[in-house]
Amino acid sequence: MGALLESAFAIRRFWGDRRWPPPFPLLIVVLFLFSAIFGPLLAPHSPTEGTLAKRLLPPVGLDGAEADYILGTDGQGRDILSRLIHGARITLLVSVAGIAVTSVLGTVIGLLAGFLGGWADFIAMRVVDVSLSIPGMLIAVLLAAVFGASATNVTIVIVIVLWPDYARLVRGETLALREQDYVALARVAGCSNMTIMRRHILPNLVPSVLVLASLHVGLAIVLEASLSFLGVGVPPPSSSWGLLINEGRGVLERAWWVSMLPGLVIALTVISLNMLGDWTRDRLDPTLRQL
Amino acid sequence: MGRYIAIAILRGLLSLLFASLVVFVLVRATGDPVRILMGTNASPQDVARVRAHLGLDRPLAEQYLRFVGNALRGDFGRSIPFRRPAIDLVVERLPATVQLIGLSFVLSLAIALPLGVYCAVYRGSALDYAGRTFAALGQAIPPFWFGLVLILVCAVHLRLVPTCGRGTLANLVLPTVTLGWYFAVALMRLTRSSMLDVLGTEYVKLAHMKGLYERQVIWKHAFRNAALPVVTFAGLLLVAMINAAVTVEVVFAWPGVGSLIVESVVSRDFPTVQAGVMLITALYALSGLVVDVMYGYLDPRIRVS
Numbered sequence: 001m002g003a004l005l006e007s008a009f010a011i012r013r014f015w016g017d018r019r020w021p022p023p024f025p026l027l028i029v030v031l032f033l034f035s036a037i038f039g040p041l042l043a044p045h046s047p048t049e050g051t052l053a054k055r056l057l058p059p060v061g062l063d064g065a066e067a068d069y070i071l072g073t074d075g076q077g078r079d080i081l082s083r084l085i086h087g088a089r090i091t092l093l094v095s096v097a098g099i100a101v102t103s104v105l106g107t108v109i110g111l112l113a114g115f116l117g118g119w120a121d122f123i124a125m126r127v128v129d130v131s132l133s134i135p136g137m138l139i140a141v142l143l144a145a146v147f148g149a150s151a152t153n154v155t156i157v158i159v160i161v162l163w164p165d166y167a168r169l170v171r172g173e174t175l176a177l178r179e180q181d182y183v184a185l186a187r188v189a190g191c192s193n194m195t196i197m198r199r200h201i202l203p204n205l206v207p208s209v210l211v212l213a214s215l216h217v218g219l220a221i222v223l224e225a226s227l228s229f230l231g232v233g234v235p236p237p238s239s240s241w242g243l244l245i246n247e248g249r250g251v252l253e254r255a256w257w258v259s260m261l262p263g264l265v266i267a268l269t270v271i272s273l274n275m276l277g278d279w280t281r282d283r284l285d286p287t288l289r290q291l
Numbered sequence: 292m293g294r295y296i297a298i299a300i301l302r303g304l305l306s307l308l309f310a311s312l313v314v315f316v317l318v319r320a321t322g323d324p325v326r327i328l329m330g331t332n333a334s335p336q337d338v339a340r341v342r343a344h345l346g347l348d349r350p351l352a353e354q355y356l357r358f359v360g361n362a363l364r365g366d367f368g369r370s371i372p373f374r375r376p377a378i379d380l381v382v383e384r385l386p387a388t389v390q391l392i393g394l395s396f397v398l399s400l401a402i403a404l405p406l407g408v409y410c411a412v413y414r415g416s417a418l419d420y421a422g423r424t425f426a427a428l429g430q431a432i433p434p435f436w437f438g439l440v441l442i443l444v445c446a447v448h449l450r451l452v453p454t455c456g457r458g459t460l461a462n463l464v465l466p467t468v469t470l471g472w473y474f475a476v477a478l479m480r481l482t483r484s485s486m487l488d489v490l491g492t493e494y495v496k497l498a499h500m501k502g503l504y505e506r507q508v509i510w511k512h513a514f515r516n517a518a519l520p521v522v523t524f525a526g527l528l529l530v531a532m533i534n535a536a537v538t539v540e541v542v543f544a545w546p547g548v549g550s551l552i553v554e555s556v557v558s559r560d561f562p563t564v565q566a567g568v569m570l571i572t573a574l575y576a577l578s579g580l581v582v583d584v585m586y587g588y589l590d591p592r593i594r595v596s
Contacts (some may be wrong), residue, residue: 126305132527133306133579134313137534138552138568145556145564146317222433226538229435230553245436249542252439253447260443263436271431 021279025272032269035085036092043082044068048237050077056255074244074258075251083239084265090240091269094151095220098158103213105159106166107205113167114174115197124171128164136161137226144232154233158220169212170205177201207284214277218270225266241266299583303576308359310572314565315358362569368562370555377562381548381570388547391466391540392532398471399478400525406475407482408517411490412509422479429476435538438469442542466543470536474528481524485517492516522589526582530575 035042050073058065059072059080071080113124140157147153177183178201186196221241227233228242236243241262248259349357361367367377410422445451445465452461489495490513498512537549544550548567555563 126302129302130306130309133303133530133572133575134310135530135534135568135571135575137537137549138571139313141537141552141556142314142317142564142568145559145561218431222431225433226435226535229433230538230541232553232556242433245433245439249439252443256443259436259439263433263439266436267428267432271427274427274430 019279019283022275025275028268028272029276032088032272033092036088039085039089043079043085044070045079045082047078047083047086047239050074050079052077056251056258058255059257059261071261072255072257074247075255080244080258080261083244084241084262087239087241087244087262090151090234090238091221091224094154094224094234094240095158095217098155098220098224099162099213099216101155102159102162102216103166103209106163107170107202107209109163110167110170110172111174111197111201111205114171115178115193115201121171124167128167131160131164134160136223137230140227141230141232149232149235151234154224154227157227158223161223162216162219165216166209166212169208173205173208174201177204211277211281211284214280215274216277218273218277221266221270221273295587296584299580299587302583303580306576306579307573310576311359311362311569312355314568315355367566367569370563371560372558373560373563377560377566378570380551380563381566384546384548384551385570387545388533388536388540388549390463391470391545391547392529392536394463394467395470395474395532395536396525396529398467399473399475399528402471402475403478404482404521407479408486408509408514410479410483411486414487422483426476426480429473432473433538434469434473434535435542437472438465438539438542441465441469466539466545469542470532470539473535474532478521478524478528482517482521485520486513489513489517519586519589523582523586526578526585529578529582533571533575 054066054069054073054077055075057069057073057077060067060070062072065072069079069081071084073079074083109124109127113121136157139160140153143153143156144150183196183200186200191200224233224240225242225245228240229246231246233242234240244262245259245266248255248257248262251258365378369375370377370380373380406422406425410419413419442465446453452464453459495508495513498508503512533549536547537553539545540547540550541553548571552564552567552571555561555567
């Protein structure tokens with residue numbers, strides 16, 4: 001009886017103490033990840049081949065819809081649902097790659113600047129200032145003009161636009177961590193600068209970098225969509241969400257769903273990611289409220 | 292204060308210099324501009340002559356200095372399809388962009404400041420919840436898509452305003468709302484959290500105890516101090532608006548610099564792209580300068596450090 005009660009308490013503690021992520025955003029994000037990973041298996045039709053006879057079919061529930069095309073078709077008779085599902089993969093790849101490169105780059109620079117101080121710090125912070133004063137969207141346009149539109153451009157632009165945030169955050173935290181007693185002790189014990197940075201400071205930076213990254217994913221998705229929308233991001237015939245919105249512009253009056261549905265999907269995904277980001281922040285480091 | 296302003300100006304110049312370097316490197320990375328200019332079946336002698344004429348046979352450092360020198364005089368070469376100086380094309384389009392960004396900025400301040408302040412003052416009320424929902428939605432919706440939604444609802448179905456172009460006051464409504472709304476959201480969030488911090492301080496409590504009117508406490512004592520981070524952010528916002536304006540201009544066929552640059556990319560008109568990017572960056576640096584100076588004025592502590 002005692003043991004039973006004990007385990008009941010343990011279960012209660014486990015479920016009760018844990019603050020679970022908000023369920024609805026979690027569901028959306030899981031759905032998004034699922035379609036990004038298993039997209040080609042899930043999509044009912046080909047995302048690039050359309051049937052011209054079935055152009056601009058409305059989504060199910062409207063007059064003239066076909067049950068086979070749940071979200072309708074675009075101007076070339078391609079299934080919108082399939083294109084959205086395939087687009088999830090591109091969106092995920094570009095935003096995750098962008099955020100990964102950015103956060104590593106920003107963290108390394110911020111860490112070196114904060115820890116070494118002096119000239120390294122001065123130069124790093126001026127580069128941050130300058131980066132902030134260059135219009136990222138125009139750099140993207142320029143890159144596209146030079147190298148042609150590509151997913152790589154989008155990743156580069158995400159890095160250019162977002163890295164200063166990481167550098168500044170990490171520099172600030174490093175400045176505080178550097179003064180801790182355990183850093184002084186490590187130095188007395190004979191650790192090199194490199195070892196102190198890697199083993200004693202870097203692990204303490206991880207939570208805030210993770211929080212910033214989780215808050216940035218949504219931003220990266222919107223950036224990717226904007227660039228693809230302008231025709232300087234992911235090029236056709238792939239089905240990036242921004243591209244889908246752009247393709248629907250010409251038929252906005254006749255077939256609103258071609259543009260409206262992808263935008264709705266972006267908004268839902270980003271809002272869910274942001275809410276999960278807020279949750280991550282509250283779990284890992286509530287002092288980062290300002291981010 | 293003089294020294295402080297000098298440093299701010301120096302910073303602006305530094306960004307411009309860096310931007311010119313980026314533009315120069317990217318444009319040179321396209322490969323041989325002469326080949327693009329003359330096509331593939333030009334004779335080697337002709338190519339060499341044109342290259343010497345354009346100074347492309349010189350060392351890169353010299354070419355860069357020449358590029359900067361020309362840029363300072365506003366000379367970015369001639370637009371290829373229009374056969375006119377590229378800078379003229381850009382300058383013609385500038386008023387439209389400045390008008391759009393200026394109006395949107397004012398609109399976003401007009402929405403965000405009162406909303407942010409009152410959401411903080413009446414924290415937890417229905418107004419606060421409405422404000423926060425508005426903020427969560429606004430952050431997630433891409434501005435260009437919101438623009439399309441507005442076109443669909445206001446222009447196509449309700450027929451209230453024209454969908455695109457520039458000229459009349461009605462043309463301005465949709466682009467301004469699209470751009471302003473997007474930034475109002477971010478600004479409102481910051482105003483709210485900044486106000487919440489200030490409202491908890493001792494001097495605000497004291498102001499209440501002195502029996503001042505609520506309105507006086509909020510606007511004179513609390514808001515003035517909460518305004519500092521908001522001002523810095525407003526400057527960054529102006530900069531971010533220049534970015535977002537590009538997509539909004541394209542959606543509404545607004546004849547500004549952003550849409551010109553995008554059109555020029557499509558027609559591979561490099562001189563115009565260069566001129567546009569450099570001019571926008573200058574605008575950027577200038578607004579950064581204004582923010583720095585304003586910040587120094589509002590908070591004397593900054594000037595000293």
